[in-house]
Every structure is written in structure tokens, then in C-alpha cells.
Amino acid sequence: MSKYLLDKFLYTVDRDPELVERYREDPAGTVEWWERERANAVLNCITGEHSTWQKFEEAERAALVGHDYPALFELGAHPFLTLTLFIAMFERDYDEPLAFQKEYAVRLAHFPMPYPDIAT
């Protein structure tokens, strides 16, 4: 389990307007590039003092590549990060206000309490 890395992907993409668009248009390419180039970056270090051990598990990679937010919820990604980024990418495709957010809730409706643990 690398919930931290899932969250790190969602966090670093959500805060960068260019990456939000890139992930929307090319999820497989963005996830592949991000895992290779960014997964090990320590965010407040810019001169190569990076980590050496961060990688996704296959189910995590597949959930990100598939824009599969129910799977991200099941894997324990932080729901605020997932929601915020997916609103940024897909709310624009819906005509009615909050229509995407309501569909999102319906697609998660099968999860019982307690929800998957989000502790990292």
C-alpha cells in the first residue's frame, strides 16, 4: 500500500493548472511520467536530494490511469484530494450545477461504513 504516494500524486497534480489538464487529457502518459519523474521528489528540495523508494502498486497505478475515483476511494486515497481534483477535471462536462458531484456520490453509494482507512 502506498496511500501516501496516491495522495502525493493527487496533491501535486491538483495544485498545478497545467498538470490538471494534462492528467485529464492523457491519464496513462501523465501517470507514467509522474511516477518516473516526480514520485520521488521531496517537495521542498530542488537540488536532487530525492527519495529512492517511492512506487505505486499495480492497483493504484490502474486506478489513477483509469480516472477511477471509486477505486481510489477503496484504496484509501484522501477523499478531499480526489474530489477536488476530479471536480477540476470533469465538472465542466456537466450542464447542471453539482451534477458531477451528485453522480460521484452515487458511484460511491455501495461503500458501507466504516469507509476505507485514509491514514497514511
Add this chain to the structure above:
Amino acid sequence: MAEIVAVIASTHHPFYYRASTATGDDRPPFADEWVAKIERFRETLTKARPDVLVMVGSDHFHQLWLDNMPQFLVGKAPFYDANWYNEEREFGLPKMLLHGEEDLSQHLLRNGLDAGFDLAFSNELRIDHSITCPIITLRPEADLPIVPVYTNIFAPPMPQPKRFVQLGQAIRTMVESWPSHQRVAIIGTGHLSLELGGPRQFGPHGPDPEFDRKAVDWIASGDISGCLAEVTLDSLHAPGNATHGFMDFMLMMGVAGEGAKADHVDTLDLFHTMEAYFTWYPNGAPQ
């Protein structure tokens, strides 16, 4: 010594700014009632004539991140830029710049550490909507210096609810011992029941109206012991997956004090979440 002229606890709904400024067909049907309630709430701060605002909120993964996550953090800086690209994107929030009251920041840090709270600090903090929403609702001129206090209600493991209450009690004592003649308001924002990114999100009202009713009663009556008897880190998952933000209300109950009845109580049942507004005047209502 400084005087605490108002203690204020509120929800922070990031859609208020857009709803209250929208016109014509874009203006939601609930906007006028919401604005009227906010204007009455704002008056409770205005008439207290504060000079300085202590602002309790929680960063939503903007500047504070899981590689270096503080539990309680006090800003100490001469200025605070505010609001982030993704808040502008999702909520239409404007960029803001607030002044800091560094002397009070220093006082809270020194005395907090000495009182057993291992407070983190930041000398360059960009604040988010947990602090700018109450600026927009309560002091839209954004003209008073602030001391931001950030809590972790977002990333487990979190401190216990009683620790939020204790920090609130300590903040009250520390502000009252600040060697200054300034008039201080302590303002904190959190949530009642709330679900974000889960199956109960964006319903016709908050995810757990029964919790909301009890929570409003605890806050309005200052029932800290009753609240602490029922609320645990585990129990807060049940009303909604983002309900740990209620612990910032518990911090503000600590500031107001056990048994302190709020002088102003108002709520608004909105889609998605219940709004709630509370003001206490520790030294009597301003004339």
C-alpha cells in the same frame, strides 16, 4: 493587558463568496437569506470594535503536506497572502493580503510552548479559505491584523478532541495575558456534519441532521463536558467523513469556556451542510 472583546465560531462555506456576489440568473435562491444572516452575524463582530483578530482554521492540503505535517501551528509573519489557485478555480475566491500581528504571534508561541503545547510555527504562511471565509463574512474590509492558528483536522493521526478544547482554553488565557491594550477577537471556523468525496456528499442537507442539532446545542450552551463525553476521533466518522472539522468548534468552545452561553446563535440549513454562527462576549455585550 489585552481584552477579548468577542469570541466567534462559525462554519466556513467556500461557496458564500460566489453566492453572495452573484446576480441575475446566477444568483441562487437561498442567497438573500444567507446574506441577511451573515450581515447580522457580521454586526456582532463590528460592534465589538476589535483591533486584532486571532483566526483559527485548518489548511486544506495547500501549504501543509504529509511530508511535514504539524498538528497545531501558529503563523508569525508581517503579512499573509491568501487563497490558492485551486480555491479560485473551484470557489471563485479572490486573492487577498492580510497584515500579521507578530507580537501576539510571538506571545502565543512562547507561552503556548511553556504551557505544554509544542506549537509549530511558520514565518511564511499563505492562508486558505478556512481563514479567508470568515474574513469575507465577518470583516470584508480585511483591514485588521491577524494571528493565524492552524489545526490538523484533516490528516490522521490527529490530536484528540479534548486537546482542541485545551488549546482553546490556553489561547483564551494567553490572549488575556498579552501585554497590550488592544481589543482582540478570537474567531475560529470548522464544520458540523460534512461529507466530502464520499457517498453522502452534496445531499439536500448536511449528512447527519441529528448530529448537527446536538452540536449546535453543545456549542450554544457551552456544554464542553457533554460534548467531550460523546465525541471521539472514531465517533466523528459516523456523521460524515469530513466531520473532524467539528474539532475546531470544540477548540472555540474551549476559548468561550465551560457553560458559556453564546450571545448570538444562528443556523442555516443549506444543501450539502448546515451553516452555524455563534458569538460570545466574554466581558458583556458591547453597548
